């Protein structure tokens with residue numbers, strides 16, 4: 190899903206489970222993308238800046254891509270979007286943030302969960318990467334229904350917990 194969705198989800202999780210907004214939980218909520226999507230996003234940004242025509246249209250067209258620009262970008266992306274990376278970060282969280290490691294784990298896990306059915310092509314989820322098993326999702330950038338469904342679920346969750 191888009192980064193803003195993951196940020197709001199992180200804020201929501203921290204409010205529910207820790208009782209206040211936590212930057213750390215938000216960071217774990219977007220960690221797979223902060224590390225994994227960074228080379229691709231920098232490339233995308235650079236190409237947009239270089240483009241002579243309508244930069245906004247170009248940026249959107251790049252966002253709708255289901256292919257990376259270079260193969261190493263796919264490798265880095267998939268290295269953070271799998272269950273082994275989740276276990277690694279669980280281990281890191283348990284050592285450095287023992288009080289809230291379960292929430293940090295949940296934030297990372299939910300990032301993978303929501304990405305699993307909202308990405309395709311080079312960004313499709315391979316839960317046991319580097320093993321080939323792939324979840325057949327549909328890109329959120331190409332599918333308004335998926336975006337609507339996920340945002341509705343998140344907003345319903347926020348409203349439900351704020352009324353409790």
Ligand SMILES: [Zn+2]
Pocket residue numbers: 190221222270300304
């Ligand atoms: Zn992601």
